[in-house]
Amino acid sequence: MMLDTPETPENAEDAPAEEHGDHGHHADEPSYLVYGKEKGFASFLKSWLITVDHKRIGIMYLISVLLFFAVAGFTAIYFRWELMTAAPDVMSGDTYNKAFTLHGGIMVFLVIIPLTPAALGNFVLPLMLGAKDVAFPKLNLASLYVYWAGAALLVYAVLGGGFDTGWTFYTPYSTTAQGPITWALLGAFTLGFSSIFTGLNFIVTIHKMRAPGMGFFRMPLMLWALYATALTQLLATPVLAITLLLVAMERIMGIGIFNPDLGGDPVLMQHFFWFYSHPAVYIMILPAFGIISELVAVHSRKRIFGYGAIALSSVSIALIGFLVWGHHMFVSGQSELSGVVFSFLTFFVAVPTAIKIFSWTGTMWGGSVRFNTPMLYTLSFLFLFLIGGLTGLFLSTMATDVHLHDTYFVVAHFHYVMASGAVISFLGGLHHWWPKMFGTMYNETLGKIGAIIIFLGFNLTFFPQFVAGSRGMPRRYHEYVSEFEGMQYMSSIGSFVLAFGLVFVLCYLLHALFKGKPAPDNPWGGVTLEWETATPPIEHNFHHTPVCVRGPYDFPEIDESLGNGHH
Amino acid sequence: MAHAHADDPNRPEWVAHFFHSKEQQLSAAKFGMWLFLAQEVLFFSGLFCAYVAFRWMYPETWLSGADQLNKWMGGLNTLILIASSFTMALAVRGAQTKSPTALKVNLLLTILFAGGFCVVKYFEYSHKFHLGIFPADHYAYEGSTGLMPIFFAIYYCLTGLHMIHVVIGIGFLSWLLFKTQKGRFMDGNYAYVENVGLYWHLVDLIWIFLFPLLYLVK
Numbered sequence: 001m002m003l004d005t006p007e008t009p010e011n012a013e014d015a016p017a018e019e020h021g022d023h024g025h026h027a028d029e030p031s032y033l034v035y036g037k038e039k040g041f042a043s044f045l046k047s048w049l050i051t052v053d054h055k056r057i058g059i060m061y062l063i064s065v066l067l068f069f070a071v072a073g074f075t076a077i078y079f080r081w082e083l084m085t086a087a088p089d090v091m092s093g094d095t096y097n098k099a100f101t102l103h104g105g106i107m108v109f110l111v112i113i114p115l116t117p118a119a120l121g122n123f124v125l126p127l128m129l130g131a132k133d134v135a136f137p138k139l140n141l142a143s144l145y146v147y148w149a150g151a152a153l154l155v156y157a158v159l160g161g162g163f164d165t166g167w168t169f170y171t172p173y174s175t176t177a178q179g180p181i182t183w184a185l186l187g188a189f190t191l192g193f194s195s196i197f198t199g200l201n202f203i204v205t206i207h208k209m210r211a212p213g214m215g216f217f218r219m220p221l222m223l224w225a226l227y228a229t230a231l232t233q234l235l236a237t238p239v240l241a242i243t244l245l246l247v248a249m250e251r252i253m254g255i256g257i258f259n260p261d262l263g264g265d266p267v268l269m270q271h272f273f274w275f276y277s278h279p280a281v282y283i284m285i286l287p288a289f290g291i292i293s294e295l296v297a298v299h300s301r302k303r304i305f306g307y308g309a310i311a312l313s314s315v316s317i318a319l320i321g322f323l324v325w326g327h328h329m330f331v332s333g334q335s336e337l338s339g340v341v342f343s344f345l346t347f348f349v350a351v352p353t354a355i356k357i358f359s360w361t362g363t364m365w366g367g368s369v370r371f372n373t374p375m376l377y378t379l380s381f382l383f384l385f386l387i388g389g390l391t392g393l394f395l396s397t398m399a400t401d402v403h404l405h406d407t408y409f410v411v412a413h414f415h416y417v418m419a420s421g422a423v424i425s426f427l428g429g430l431h432h433w434w435p436k437m438f439g440t441m442y443n444e445t446l447g448k449i450g451a452i453i454i455f456l457g458f459n460l461t462f463f464p465q466f467v468a469g470s471r472g473m474p475r476r477y478h479e480y481v482s483e484f485e486g487m488q489y490m491s492s493i494g495s496f497v498l499a500f501g502l503v504f505v506l507c508y509l510l511h512a513l514f515k516g517k518p519a520p521d522n523p524w525g526g527v528t529l530e531w532e533t534a535t536p537p538i539e540h541n542f543h544h545t546p547v548c549v550r551g552p553y554d555f556p557e558i559d560e561s562l563g564n565g566h567h
Numbered sequence: 568m569a570h571a572h573a574d575d576p577n578r579p580e581w582v583a584h585f586f587h588s589k590e591q592q593l594s595a596a597k598f599g600m601w602l603f604l605a606q607e608v609l610f611f612s613g614l615f616c617a618y619v620a621f622r623w624m625y626p627e628t629w630l631s632g633a634d635q636l637n638k639w640m641g642g643l644n645t646l647i648l649i650a651s652s653f654t655m656a657l658a659v660r661g662a663q664t665k666s667p668t669a670l671k672v673n674l675l676l677t678i679l680f681a682g683g684f685c686v687v688k689y690f691e692y693s694h695k696f697h698l699g700i701f702p703a704d705h706y707a708y709e710g711s712t713g714l715m716p717i718f719f720a721i722y723y724c725l726t727g728l729h730m731i732h733v734v735i736g737i738g739f740l741s742w743l744l745f746k747t748q749k750g751r752f753m754d755g756n757y758a759y760v761e762n763v764g765l766y767w768h769l770v771d772l773i774w775i776f777l778f779p780l781l782y783l784v785k
């Protein structure tokens with residue numbers, strides 16, 4: 001395999017010319033978090049808001065995304081409270097519809113899509129590449145402002161009375177219902193461009209700005225995952241943009257493309273919508289695969305098993321993901337033939353996904369596994385994602401899908417995939433890169449306790465929903481027959497535990513931020529380039545352009561003479 | 568910050584501090600633009616799919632819809648845009664050969680052609696509005712049969728979206744002209760000119776698909 005021999009990088013001789021001429025700034029150079037502080041608070045704040053530093057942009061994304069995560073999370077707690085009993089007691093049906101729409105809309109468009117690529121990815125991608133920034137730093141800042149603009153439009157729609165279309169904006173309801181739906185559509189439309197900008201930036205950065213000596217197959221797997229994600233962001237999001245624009249135009253001036261009265265076709269809207277929104281699931285999950293690949297290798301002290309297979313399976317998942325959208329429409333009146341084709345294509349996605357799970361387990365096999373917080377999140381991810389992935393097969397099988405369609409089974413499935421995939425892996429990644437990001441260590445014991453609470457809360461919330469759904473409990477009802485009360489009650493209790501776990505994590509991380517022990521440059525013994533720079537990194541990441549001389553998982557303690565690490 | 572590389576005599580001032588070399592910066596800029604164009608194609612693709620779906624569902628409507636459109640005006644606009652692509656290519660050539668006059672003249676010509684396209688389109692649209700041919704819901708023209716509103720919904724969406732791109736293009740071209748006037752793009756850093764050129768060729772290319780698909784249905 002290409003990784004084994006650290007060959008001399010072909011353009012290594014260029015490297016000295018790239019180095020800074022002045023050696024004036026060294027270890028005493030301020031970190032990216034504090035430069036500009038000496039001129040007073042107002043100009044310090046301004047230095048953040050107009051920064052083109054990918055690390056600061058990543059942190060600002062992180063804060064914004066977590067803020068919306070809290071809003072959407074508390075909305076969920078609110079309607080889980082309603083669902084504890086079969087009778088409607090806490091809120092009206094109308095409020096309930098708006099609440100779940102708010103939860104879904106914010107979680108998808110404002111939280112999970114930017115969570116790992118734009119927040120964590122922005123921070124780590126150039127560092128892992130050994131680059132001083134992304135290829136287009138101003139575009140990167142623009143993407144953040146576009147995100148804020150889109151968020152403002154969505155918030156405006158919520159404050160202006162709320163909307164209850166579900167996050168999917170299905171026609172004809174979304175084109176005929178009252179309320180500020182047009183604003184919400186324009187908000188989601190705008191957010192799409194923020195995602196496109198990030199994707200475009202990452203693709204160019206990965207192609208053009210790898211450190212000398214870093215070929216594509218010497219990149220850390222996180223970068224492969226972000227690359228596959230960026231491809232999907234770039235190529236799928238414009239289709240969502242035109243779809244939402246057409247729905248908005250339908251509302252504003254009745255263009256009729258989705259209106260059957262005028263010869264239009266509402267199912268066409270579903271085709272367009274899922275052509276984006278299925279790949280969007282991979283925008284949410286592919287970065288998670290990247291994080292898990294890093295965590296599993298670094299904290300097992302072993303070369304990743306099947307590097308090439310993991311790298312290429314990310315790309316193939318991204319590509320197959322464009323051909324499966326019809327599995328959302330098995331009961332929407334598409335032809336039986338297309339149903340069968342989409343069903344089979346969906347099964348294909350399971351293959352590269354299973355390759356990954358297999359490779360991660362294979363990496364841990366025989367490694368020196370450290371049971372620290374990042375590893376607990378990794379294990380939690382593997383367990384939850386396996387359940388999420390396997391239950392997906394029930395839904396891609398047409399015969400079972402007709403029964404399970406629009407039930408809690410679907411709700412449980414996509415929370416196991418998206419919430420576990422995106423949120424659990426994000427939390428693992430956040431703990432892994434926390435020392436590098438903020439230069440402090442968190443309390444390891446509290447970290448482990450938090451990971452365990454979240455794992456238990458998560459399962460208690462969503463596992464009963466599989467059972468309720470398979471017995472016929474439909475989604476999106478605030479009032480239901482009393483036989484489901486037991487399972488709904490369990491699920492609500494689980495959601496409270498989950499929320500408690502997340503608040504718990506937030507508390508000790510905030511404590512670590514201000515009072516934590518200073519972190520060393522490389523607390524985990526990672527060998528990717530982000531661990532070679534200062535902690536927290538300086539403004540321009542590296543004093544000298546680093547040269548990549550070994551594979552991303554060639555840990556020093558791996559005994560080359562035994563030739564293990566691969567088998 | 569360029570000062571960090573002050574010791575490298577071959578490194579032009581305009582290369583950003585995070586790039587190794589001007590080649591890296593220029594190739595990144597161009598690659599980014601190609602990706603942006605891919606995004607643009609997919610943005611239009613939704614409407615093209617809708618076009619295919621409805622044409623397949625209502626073939627007669629499409630035939631009589633095309634009859635309502637003025638082929639001469641559409642053809643004239645096609646010629647105008649092809650000419651503008653030619654002058655745009657000459658503008659890029661002007662930047663490459665460091666000839667400010669060639670760059671300026673050709674940018675100006677491209678802007679004029681783009682303006683001409685808008686004028687022709689204005690006459691087309693206002694004639695339609697005069698007859699009461701509005702998008703779908705507001706369609707009020709008496710002298711047509713079939714599901715004409717849906718044809719014109721597609722027509723207005725496709726040409727309108729294209730028109731927005733033409734107007735944005737005029738904005739970019741004017742900005743280039745303004746900067747050229749101030750002496751930019753003559754130091755080998757003409758990635759902006761090339762990228763606006765690529766964008767303009769795409770706008771042209773989309774129209775070259777739109778014209779036969781809408782006006783020349785047989």
Ligand SMILES: [Cu+2]
Nearest residue numbers: 278325327328
């Ligand atoms: Cu799907």
